[in-house]
Amino acid sequence: MMQKPSIPKGTRDFGQKEMAARNYIFDTVRSVFKSFGYAQIETPAMENLSTLLGKYGEEGDKLLYRILNSGDAFAGVDFDKPLAGQVCEKGLRYDLTVPFARFVVQHQGEISFPFKRFQIQPVWRADRPQKGRYREFYQCDVDAIGSGSLLCELELVQIVEQVFRKLDLRVCMKINNRKVLTGLSEICGFPDKVVDITVAIDKLDKIGLEAVEAEMLQKGLTREAVEILRPVLLLEGDFASKVAVMRGLMASSPVGMQGLDELEELFALIADAGVTMPCEMDLSLARGLNYYTGAIFEVKALDFQIGSICGGGRYDNLTGIFGLPNMSGVGVSFGADRIYDVLTGLDKFPRALSSGADVLFANMGREELKYVLPVASALRAAGLSVEIYPEASKLKKQFDYATRKGIGFLSICGESEAASGTVQMKNLATGEQQSFGRGDTSALLAWLKG
């Protein structure tokens, strides 16, 4: 007996139900992206390793899937030197951001800037598989590049609001600004400790003021520096009062003040646009700190315990790595797998999503088949999904097929229906049954669509 085949660890097959649910998420984000004028692009699964290497840090380089050169990859190889670099020139896409930057630089002559693009494609990472972490997963990225306007940030906030409104999920958006974090590190005299400071602030809710300050000291900040930062840890009140305190603290840091200006303007735009999704300033938000230069975003589900389900920010020099400087961009990425888990956990997928065809015509034999074929075609032409059971099996078997597949209606047209020129139709959910003239598609359709 042959061994049952399997798929590589960390990868997944998607059957009918999962596909319907996943397509529901992808279709939703796609329709929202389009309503804001973003254009879809796709890039190849394989990129040259020269495009990918060095873009994700040392750890990231190790997680790249490398593709063995075709032909005899080992011909002419120097076995005294590292082999991987000699036998692989291509790798699988690790995210959608670097391919996007490569795309913009490669096609800059054809692109109208500001360029608003979205991309929904799988990425691959040779990560250790674990619950909720896969080696192949989809990303849904939306970015605007070529404009520094805060209107781009606003649009992303609006997009997030619309996506989760359509998915019927309550979420909260946290917003920070990298320039403010830089400002904090400047005013306390430790401009090189941005990350340590932010990471410590992030623990405030969990470990309390004293422990946060102890951590800062332990990371090398002086007592004086920690005292300068204390008001940040004691921030209270609404957005305006928080910003007022920060402005007082930050007066000596031009970049910090600019960050506060940006935050204020973005929140003003959010109000002007009538966004009702809760948005809050969160100075501990440090996501992708080495990367973002302005706004930083993160979205959390309010009714389900899981990490962030969407996030992003502004980067001022994404395409610089490929020789095109001064291209400011801002984007967010929706985490399809986590959103899937939240929708599943909260039972928020629409009911009809994964059901089978609308109608199954039972197969009663060759003559009856001839009788129902045109009826099936007429219903399909009207937009219904219609199956005819392929074999004239026992009715029990055909009925079971319909139930197992969640088909809504079953039609059994035998000799008597053919003789009387009628079509019989049964609602499998309610048991209700009705007969229609074979040519009276409109009455049949009206009943089916109920």
Next chain:
Amino acid sequence: MMQKPSIPKGTRDFGQKEMAARNYIFDTVRSVFKSFGYAQIETPAMENLSTLLGKYGEEGDKLLYRILNSGDAFAGVDFDKPLAGQVCEKGLRYDLTVPFARFVVQHQGEISFPFKRFQIQPVWRADRPQKGRYREFYQCDVDAIGSGSLLCELELVQIVEQVFRKLDLRVCMKINNRKVLTGLSEICGFPDKVVDITVAIDKLDKIGLEAVEAEMLQKGLTREAVEILRPVLLLEGDFASKVAVMRGLMASSPVGMQGLDELEELFALIADAGVTMPCEMDLSLARGLNYYTGAIFEVKALDFQIGSICGGGRYDNLTGIFGLPNMSGVGVSFGADRIYDVLTGLDKFPRALSSGADVLFANMGREELKYVLPVASALRAAGLSVEIYPEASKLKKQFDYATRKGIGFLSICGESEAASGTVQMKNLATGEQQSFGRGDTSALLAWLKG
């Protein structure tokens, strides 16, 4: 200056226009597949090499993209043995058929048979790139497995008809049956020369009767065998008269007669179902001969010179390679790239496909932005795609952006519109211009959709 980045040979980026055109094709096939009750599945890009190797012949094995094992792939390798097999356990999907067979076997416990599935995903082949041949390309496969009923064949014919009707392409479907080809080889006494005989018959139109017979002789058939086959080369008339001649010839070959029975029944079903797409029996159709066991299909565009744009057939033992015998299936695959070329060549893509957003609001400054933001949101909520230019640039620049991106309407709301509470809108195609009350979204919408 850094070198401009590029992508691997034989791969492609798809920009907004190509994506819109490709999605039009994918959406069309997907909607037709669904209307016949086929369920979408997806499988991982990476499969275990044990799943892929040996399934595509020796040549196919060479064209598989292999993925270097993650971690230190070369640790513990025996350099005296072939290396590729030791350092790669995974490969990229070469087609959708083998992964489908693997899927069916792996998930047989969860599947309701007959299983009708479709799959639209990219595949990768390390082929030599040339015009129209890529190393990454999409396949659109639709298969029914677990039933030997000819109704499955009929459904595929109907699906092909509907897809090309929706795409507004005139096509012709050629149909053959592998059993008839086997019968021909049997009646002339050369059962091992099925391929040679079929290939020779295929050249009849091009090189004529005598040259075809010469080729058969050259391939080792006897003069007597060639004379037995001559009536096949002289076949004339409609389907019924051709079949009558074939029945006379084929009487001594049970398998050949069964093939003729199947062809006759399929053509009867095609007539009963009211298919109007031209379908013709073509005994020279030999597509995938090592693979198919019953019906063989091929679709040609009538108004454009290109190879087949869709093809497939019945296979009786697809899942046998993975230890699940006696699963008969039948399927066709649509060639998205060729269909794209035909639609482009015949200028058949819908006009509005690749246009940009419906409306661009010019950016006239911060105050005016506040004024138009709610209008933009209202139009989006009504299903339109709406952009606001991110920066308060010169109007000329904003206007050029709208034209380059093919945006339909431009709204310039400055101080005077804000003062009078109106929204001004211009049709960029006709130059027509109109003014609406800011709150009167329904009048504005009616005009925009008008």
